[in-house]
Amino acid sequence: MTQAPETSRNAEKTMLRALRGETLARPPVWLMRQAGRYLPEYRELRARAEGFLDLCYTPDYAVEVTLQPIRRYGFDAAILFSDILVVPHALGQKVWFEEGVGPRLEALEEASDLDRLDPAALHERLAPVYRTVARLSRELPAETTLIGFAGAPWTVASYMLEGGSSKDFAAGKRWAYGDPEAMQRLIDLLVAATGDYLIAQIDAGAEAVQIFDSWAGVWPEAQLRRWCLEPAKALVKRLKAERPGVPVILFPRGAGLLYQTYAAESGADALGLDTTVPLGWAREVLQPKVCVQGNLDPLALVAGGESQRAAVETILRELSGGPFVFNLGHGIVPQTPPEHVAQLMEQIRAWPGAGGW
Numbered sequence: 001m002t003q004a005p006e007t008s009r010n011a012e013k014t015m016l017r018a019l020r021g022e023t024l025a026r027p028p029v030w031l032m033r034q035a036g037r038y039l040p041e042y043r044e045l046r047a048r049a050e051g052f053l054d055l056c057y058t059p060d061y062a063v064e065v066t067l068q069p070i071r072r073y074g075f076d077a078a079i080l081f082s083d084i085l086v087v088p089h090a091l092g093q094k095v096w097f098e099e100g101v102g103p104r105l106e107a108l109e110e111a112s113d114l115d116r117l118d119p120a121a122l123h124e125r126l127a128p129v130y131r132t133v134a135r136l137s138r139e140l141p142a143e144t145t146l147i148g149f150a151g152a153p154w155t156v157a158s159y160m161l162e163g164g165s166s167k168d169f170a171a172g173k174r175w176a177y178g179d180p181e182a183m184q185r186l187i188d189l190l191v192a193a194t195g196d197y198l199i200a201q202i203d204a205g206a207e208a209v210q211i212f213d214s215w216a217g218v219w220p221e222a223q224l225r226r227w228c229l230e231p232a233k234a235l236v237k238r239l240k241a242e243r244p245g246v247p248v249i250l251f252p253r254g255a256g257l258l259y260q261t262y263a264a265e266s267g268a269d270a271l272g273l274d275t276t277v278p279l280g281w282a283r284e285v286l287q288p289k290v291c292v293q294g295n296l297d298p299l300a301l302v303a304g305g306e307s308q309r310a311a312v313e314t315i316l317r318e319l320s321g322g323p324f325v326f327n328l329g330h331g332i333v334p335q336t337p338p339e340h341v342a343q344l345m346e347q348i349r350a351w352p353g354a355g356g357w
């Protein structure tokens with residue numbers, strides 16, 4: 001493959017053009033969790049790996065898994081295959097994945113447990129992830145944008161404090177309300193480590209980064225501002241100062257009306273919209289300020305058929321008049337039939353089509 005100079009190649013990628021604020025006739029598309037258990041080729045490779053973290057830390061595996069959905073569907077962007085929990089792992093916390101349960105961590109129980117987290121070995125422990133990014137940036141098709149990612153400080157902290165997934169976030173809330181100084185220490189530590197991690201991914205070849213705040217929606221306004229928005233602002237500010245020109249996508253899932261505050265104050269180039277964000281409101285209030293990405297209900301993609309087609313059409317009509325990246329409102333679920341993703345791609349490729357506007 002002959003390669004044009006880096007800058008002119010980047011300038012042509014539709015994903016980067018949309019993130020920089022261009023309105024495109026046919027929006028770029030990728031799907032959160034596009035690599036994963038709904039794909040038989042992922043399940044096959046997953047069965048060969050020692051465990052989920054082995055998949056994340058073995059570049060041969062992680063590169064292959066990242067490329068699987070690109071080969072199958074030709075998405076406009078590939079997202080590095082890893083997990084948000086490699087950061088606590090690299091800080092020295094015990095992290096493991098239990099079959100049928102999900103992520104498990106040795107929970108931080110009191111403020112003094114924070115002393116055990118050690119950022120000194122971060123880059124050494126995450127070096128395999130950087131090697132994966134570097135290989136992907138060489139192996140991906142020239143038109144495909146490589147997205148690096150990390151969890152947002154609060155979302156990652158929630159797993160560190162609960163010891164895994166949670167329904168009520170009781171431990172995180174106990175820290176935030178009962179000992180806000182300790183919570184602030186943890187969040188500040190994660191802002192620094194996450195910034196270091198994203199910058200290293202950019203230096204290895206990531207062309208855009210997404211910060212997943214999947215659990216932003218559990219807070220009242222004041223706490224959402226303190227534990228989600230402020231850390232996001234600090235991260236974006238540092239990325240913009242140290243790696244200007246690299247677009248940043250924030251996904252503050254469940255932020256509701258505060259999406260407007262994110263659009264006004266966060267400094268992000270794009271906002272990932274969850275499934276509940278009304279499309280007309282996003283078009284009128286958010287899109288004049290930022291590129292929007294989203295927000296098909298992942299369960300509509302499980303159902304397929306006419307309800308899927310109609311939901312996709314509505315999103316395209318409402319949002320493709322401004323800067324827009326088609327995506328889901330949350331990650332693809334394992335029971336998604338792969339052929340429904342193929343139908344989604346056909347429909348988006350045909351847009352705006354003869355009957356379009």
Ligand code: 1CP
Nearest residue numbers: 032033034035036079080081082083084102165212214331
């Ligand atoms: O058994 C398996 O194969 C593991 C399933 C799995 C996969 C495929 C996990 C465990 N993580 C991943 C990959 C992953 N996780 C990616 C890969 C890139 C892609 O999108 O294709 C990404 C971006 C993530 C990010 C992630 N991990 C988030 C944020 C996004 C979201 O979905 O909200 C979160 C919250 C996690 C934690 C996590 N890791 C794995 C699971 C099952 C979970 C969620 C558990 C929970 O609901 O609390």
